[in-house]
Amino acid sequence: xxxxxxxxxxxxxxxxxxxxxxxxxxxxxxxxxxxxxxxxxxxxxxxxxxxxxxxxxxxxxxxxxxxxxxxxxxxxxxxxxxxxxxxxxxxxxxxxxxxxxxx
Numbered sequence: 001x002x003x004x005x006x007x008x009x010x011x012x013x014x015x016x017x018x019x020x021x022x023x024x025x026x027x028x029x030x031x032x033x034x035x036x037x038x039x040x041x042x043x044x045x046x047x048x049x050x051x052x053x054x055x056x057x058x059x060x061x062x063x064x065x066x067x068x069x070x071x072x073x074x075x076x077x078x079x080x081x082x083x084x085x086x087x088x089x090x091x092x093x094x095x096x097x098x099x100x101x102x103x
Contacts (some may be wrong), residue, residue, distance in 0.1 A: 036065075036072035045078060056081070 024091075037045065042062070043053035056062045063077035 030079040035075055037078075039064075039071055039073060039074060042078060044083070045075075 034097075039053050039057065040050055043050045046053065053062075057064045057071065057073060062073060062081050064071050064073040066072075
């Protein structure tokens with residue numbers, strides 16, 4: 001370590017600035033598929049509002065679990081809900097009716 005005088009009359013020395021050593025590269029964590037999301041995240045995924053998403057969960061049209069104070073929506077149930085409308089043998093006319101905000 002190199003020191004430089006702070007004040008020549010007091011003789012106090014402080015360490016000189018040295019560039020930080022480069023940190024070793026961290027290994028990238030393996031991507032873990034997300035299996036549950038919050039109500040706001042689920043609403044963004046389906047491009048709907050939070051109240052409508054909460055209503056879909058409350059009525060059981062989309063599965064979710066309560067973990068402590070959080071409600072976690074199953075990503076699988078979001079896919080099933082969306083795929084249910086256009087799945088073979090289930091034409092769009094037979095898809096579950098979802099009511100949004102009335103104007």
